[in-house]
Amino acid sequence: xxxxxxxxxxxxxxxxxxxxxxxxxxxxxxxxxxxxxxxxxxxxxxxxxxxxxxxxxxxxxxxxxxxxxxxxxxxxxxxxxxxxxxxxxxxxxxxxxxxxxxxxxxxxxxxxxxxxxxxxxxxxxxxxxxxxxxxxxxxxxxxxxxxxxxxxxxxxxxxxxxxxxxxxxxxxxxxxxxxxxxxxxxxxxxxxxxxxxxxxxxxxxxxxxxxxxxxxxxxxxxxxxxxxxxxxxxxxxxxxxxxxxxxxxxxxxxxxxxxxxxxxxxxxxxxxxxxxxxxxx
Amino acid sequence: xxxxxxxxxxxxxxxxxxxxxxxxxxxxxxxxxxxxxxxxxxxxxxxxxxxxxxxxxxxxxxxxxxxxxxxxxxxxxxxxxxxxxxxxxxxxxxxxxxxxxxxxxxxxxxxx
Numbered sequence: 001x002x003x004x005x006x007x008x009x010x011x012x013x014x015x016x017x018x019x020x021x022x023x024x025x026x027x028x029x030x031x032x033x034x035x036x037x038x039x040x041x042x043x044x045x046x047x048x049x050x051x052x053x054x055x056x057x058x059x060x061x062x063x064x065x066x067x068x069x070x071x072x073x074x075x076x077x078x079x080x081x082x083x084x085x086x087x088x089x090x091x092x093x094x095x096x097x098x099x100x101x102x103x104x105x106x107x108x109x110x111x112x113x114x115x116x117x118x119x120x121x122x123x124x125x126x127x128x129x130x131x132x133x134x135x136x137x138x139x140x141x142x143x144x145x146x147x148x149x150x151x152x153x154x155x156x157x158x159x160x161x162x163x164x165x166x167x168x169x170x171x172x173x174x175x176x177x178x179x180x181x182x183x184x185x186x187x188x189x190x191x192x193x194x195x196x197x198x199x200x201x202x203x204x205x206x207x208x209x210x211x212x213x214x215x216x217x218x219x220x221x222x223x224x225x226x227x228x229x230x231x232x233x234x235x236x237x238x239x240x241x242x243x244x245x246x247x248x249x250x251x252x253x254x255x256x257x258x259x260x261x262x263x264x265x266x267x268x269x270x271x272x273x274x275x276x277x278x279x280x281x
Numbered sequence: 282x283x284x285x286x287x288x289x290x291x292x293x294x295x296x297x298x299x300x301x302x303x304x305x306x307x308x309x310x311x312x313x314x315x316x317x318x319x320x321x322x323x324x325x326x327x328x329x330x331x332x333x334x335x336x337x338x339x340x341x342x343x344x345x346x347x348x349x350x351x352x353x354x355x356x357x358x359x360x361x362x363x364x365x366x367x368x369x370x371x372x373x374x375x376x377x378x379x380x381x382x383x384x385x386x387x388x389x390x391x392x393x
Contacts, residue, residue: 228306229321236312236319246299246314253301253312260305 023053027179027190032058037066060104070111081243130251133182136240141178143171148189148207153215160197174202213268231265290379295335335382
């Protein structure tokens with residue numbers, strides 16, 4: 001029912017020029033956001049500090065219309081992401097968006113909410129990365145000695161804890177959503193502004209991924225190998241994936257397999273104090 | 282094959298196009314692109330999976346591949362194979378028919 005709706009509000013409001021624009025660059029992919037709303041621009045600058053450029057190069061552009069007074073802009077109670085004639089549609093109560101990846105342009109209608117634009121950016125990055133062999137992973141990541149380590153797991157597994165314990169000689173890329181990018185024959189991890197319980201933006205840096213850890217809290221610090229099927233199952237469970245689209249499912253599956261063929265995965269059981277980082281070098 | 286078997290309809294199986302499959306670490310892993318159900322196949326199941334071309338009867342796959350390559354009694358192999366086929370067909374990962382099935386074009390994720 002909802003999927004047949006036209007985005008009439010957006011097409012009406014999107015006719016005039018967009019005075020303010022800035023690019024949010026994550027994973028080396030700048031997304032230009034154009035808006036007429038100064039408050040929204042200020043929100044972007046603050047929320048994505050370190051990932052924002054005044055304008056500059058960008059392969060992707062979104063015109064953003066902010067609804068005032070604030071109200072629901074979609075009938076979708078749960079997030080919906082679908083493709084229609086090559087155009088991606090995204091909808092949730094607080095936003096509606098569409099994006100044509102062929103021309104790299106899209107439009108967002110949303111409330112003045114950081115959560116709406118945050119969700120759109122996460123989804124769009126998963127769609128950008130899927131055909132390139134990368135993905136966004138529910139997990140923390142950090143750089144140490146020039147190499148990146150991923151720490152994935154369900155809520156409560158210890159992502160925030162291990163991020164909080166990270167030593168001064170490490171660079172925290174994120175405590176919540178890791179950005180995994182295919183770099184030639186290997187994979188790189190990039191910082192993201194998608195913060196979790198630490199409420200701290202990651203550093204906008206990148207490094208080759210050395211290892212993937214699936215976290216579990218325990219009474220001692222221990223690293224154990226994981227059988228590939230188990231690692232794949234856990235990895236797939238933690239890759240951010242929003243669209244009900246069979247071709248995308250295949251891409252994500254293929255990406256996860258390729259990743260595990262190149263990056264060793266382990267189970268990291270840890271007692272929550274800083275000594276766990278002795279194992280992560 | 283006995284007279285009773287000859288009277289029974291043959292079963293043909295073919296891999297669905299709506300799946301992603303990959304042999305990794307010596308094991309075949311399959312995910313449904315429809316409901317994201319994930320399966321890991323053992324060696325015997327992998328042989329059946331790979332032979333599921335829609336043209337070869339299941340009985341022939343069991344006889345020529347499973348029984349020939351593994352130390353298993355034919356009746357046990359048949360029961361196990363039927364259970365396997367039933368389970369995967371319920372998730373639309375394998376398509377089953379009593380007549381030959383055209384093999385669908387597999388997606389890009391089908392790599393072994």
